[in-house]
Amino acid sequence: MSKTVETYRRIRIFRTRWVSFLAMSITLSSSGLGHEAGEKAVGNTESLAWKVDLRSFGFTGFVPKGEQWGLHLRPNPLCFSDSNSLIVTFITREDVTTLARRDQPGQSLPLRLHGIFLDAATGKVRNTKEWSVARPRGGIIAVGGGRFAVLTTAMVALYSPSLELVNDFEPSSEQQSHVWDFHSSPTGKVILAEYHYPEARYQWLDTDTLQPQSAPWSRSLPVLSVSDDKEITSFRDTYVKAKAINIYEALVQPRDRPELVLCRVIAGQEDDCGDPEMLSNELLPLWSPHRLCVVPKTGGDSLLKASLRDDEWLASRLYPSADGKRFAVTVSAHKSGTAFFDNRLS
Numbered sequence: 001m002s003k004t005v006e007t008y009r010r011i012r013i014f015r016t017r018w019v020s021f022l023a024m025s026i027t028l029s030s031s032g033l034g035h036e037a038g039e040k041a042v043g044n045t046e047s048l049a050w051k052v053d054l055r056s057f058g059f060t061g062f063v064p065k066g067e068q069w070g071l072h073l074r075p076n077p078l079c080f081s082d083s084n085s086l087i088v089t090f091i092t093r094e095d096v097t098t099l100a101r102r103d104q105p106g107q108s109l110p111l112r113l114h115g116i117f118l119d120a121a122t123g124k125v126r127n128t129k130e131w132s133v134a135r136p137r138g139g140i141i142a143v144g145g146g147r148f149a150v151l152t153t154a155m156v157a158l159y160s161p162s163l164e165l166v167n168d169f170e171p172s173s174e175q176q177s178h179v180w181d182f183h184s185s186p187t188g189k190v191i192l193a194e195y196h197y198p199e200a201r202y203q204w205l206d207t208d209t210l211q212p213q214s215a216p217w218s219r220s221l222p223v224l225s226v227s228d229d230k231e232i233t234s235f236r237d238t239y240v241k242a243k244a245i246n247i248y249e250a251l252v253q254p255r256d257r258p259e260l261v262l263c264r265v266i267a268g269q270e271d272d273c274g275d276p277e278m279l280s281n282e283l284l285p286l287w288s289p290h291r292l293c294v295v296p297k298t299g300g301d302s303l304l305k306a307s308l309r310d311d312e313w314l315a316s317r318l319y320p321s322a323d324g325k326r327f328a329v330t331v332s333a334h335k336s337g338t339a340f341f342d343n344r345l346s
Contacts, residue, residue: 050123064136075139
């Protein structure tokens with residue numbers, strides 16, 4: 001994440017309708033995206049609204065290296081708890097100044113998860129808060145009504161808009177050792193806790209109560225994302241020995257109905273389906289490194305298609321707006337760094 005948070009107001013037209021919104025950006029440059037007919041963007045203006053230097057709040061640029069074991073959670077470091085409240089999160093490692101500690105290279109050093117609470121319209125800092133964390137993974141998600149949840153290996157905690165602790169859930173010591181990921185739904189209504197070893201196990205957490213419920217199924221397929229209705233997106237790669245081919249399928253697994261296959265292709269012989277990720281409770285993008293499309297969760301024709309040049313790649317996360325009709329992605333370019341783009345779904 002950049003050492004500064006900058007807000008740009010961009011005005012862009014899709015399908016001849018003007019859309020005005022706030023977009024988080026590090027750099028703004030051409031992303032080289034090709035939209036299908038009817039999706040061309042015109043009339044683009046931008047101006048800097050405000051800027052906050054996070055170094056004054058402890059940001060050091062700390063990036064965990066060689067510490068990939070444990071929680072794989074990587075939530076968006078920027079989230080809106082309501083329409084005018086922006087939460088910025090980052091992790092720092094405290095400096096070690098004593099010789100005794102330096103002589104113990106294998107000893108874990110203190111880590112802190114920082115939350116900086118900003119007025120989204122002005123950039124004014126309203127409050128700050130810190131949490132001690134055991135692993136260099138963790139973050140904050142919005143759960144509605146101005147509330148937010150803090151996710152770490154040791155706890156999931158629900159806070160009010162005034163930063164008061166409302167409820168919390170602490171996994172057992174064994175679970176803390178085996179927690180692999182937290183998958184949150186688009187609105188933060190539900191969280192799926194994923195544990196590994198000796199096999200994959202799951203728990204649902206309703207963020208209103210944080211009371212855990214065992215998922216009534218076992219999964220051999222990877223969990224990519226979840227919906228408010230506790231549906232799962234996943235993929236399946238099947239080798240067909242008789243034909244010596246691999247069949248790739250993008251899937252939605254409802255709670256009480258058979259799985260829905262959104263896309264099925266022969267790997268290496270056809271365009272990749274892409275991995276499914278919940279954008280909202282109705283819309284589901286299928287993304288791959290150089291292209292994405294957005295389809296209804298129930299299947300059907302694509303609502304939006306976009307493609308990138310061969311020297312550009314989509315990152316593995318989508319950042320949706322509250323209503324799920326706009327979203328941002330990070331595009332990694334071979335020479336020009338990163339850029340964000342937005343799309344309006346009609």
